[in-house]
Amino acid sequence: MSAAWAGPDRFPVAVDAVLFGVSAGALKVLLIRRGAEPFLGRWALPGGFLRAGETLEQGVVRELAEEAGVRPDPLVQLGAFSAPGRDPRGPVLSVAFMGLVRVEDHVPHADTDAADAAWATMGALPPLAFDHAEVLKAGHERLLALTRSEPVGLNLLPEAFSLGALQALYEAILGRPLDKRNFRRKALASNLLRDTGLTQLGVAHRAARLYRFDAEAFANRGAGIFL
Template identity: 45%
Template structure:
């Protein structure tokens, strides 16, 4: 939303009420969950970091707009993308009534290419854990998206979307640990993940590491599709806290 390239009169065309999409684009790098933010070059909130977004064109579906925002900024399409919810507090936008539909998407950070749009908008990856003081209500939006991601990652095998095509089990575990902000037991994690039969052993190993190289796996899309049709429920439990006790 709130794209700065629009003139004020174009902007006014969308009012009295306008709607936008904002996209929380997650990536994973250096053992850390990242989010792609852009630095605002114009008021309101000039100079502050914000979620990438845009007003929705009159003849454009919401999902299409979210995909467009992602594609223009990153050059990537065909990724995991899900609507979270609408944010519509009356005063969330200083220039008028704008509600925004929040999306989150998961991309393999290595596929990210700096596009003209992302260059112009000074896009940069930030660690989710340290983000603060975003423009508009974007902190609130980020929180909501991150919470949904935490839930999704437990109940659907979407973590893979954040990794390269080929990955090691340790990388996968680190990803889950970063997202869930918890430590997982190596043996139990592997047992659980492998028991789902959603990984294909590529019979390849890492190269160029200064230790025993790990086996590489890829995600089994075909098998996943079959399981989804059947009502499959991926579930990953956190270490159980004892809460029922009085």
């Protein structure tokens, strides 16, 4: 067993990310246009190959920093994809992640592997390389599930924000309108928001109170929900 045993088969491992952002009241996904074969010129999810000595999380964080200059928070694993033929180069295992990113933080720019990068609107997506359509679907489902059980998306807002802005964010993520009074009731009842005492400035209507997220209260209770 120690001499004749060549060791297990080895596989290239890719890490890919479904990065969501909100812009102009709509949910967006970050896509890159491939600058190399296979699928040259096709849109794809950002990602790359895992290197020896790094964990999956480290790998995807490195790739996203290199390829898109972003550091998503939260960043959760979706799972591993291994469908035969998903990569024409051969058997490549892909571990996918889903994350949220401020759209303003990302300055789309070309790269060695990425000829172009852009935020695509959910519901108006181009055809994607590899099995990325399937991965994106899994990411979207995960985002919706997570939104219903945790206060996701607060990182996308400024430090102090109005309840109107919070509601608009959730409406963009969920893709449907929410009832204002019910939303406010639940948001305030969650006990995760603290009134900063500040109000909006320079708006052409009544100034809204600004709140901040109470990270400590959140940590002490595990899971909270806004809607």
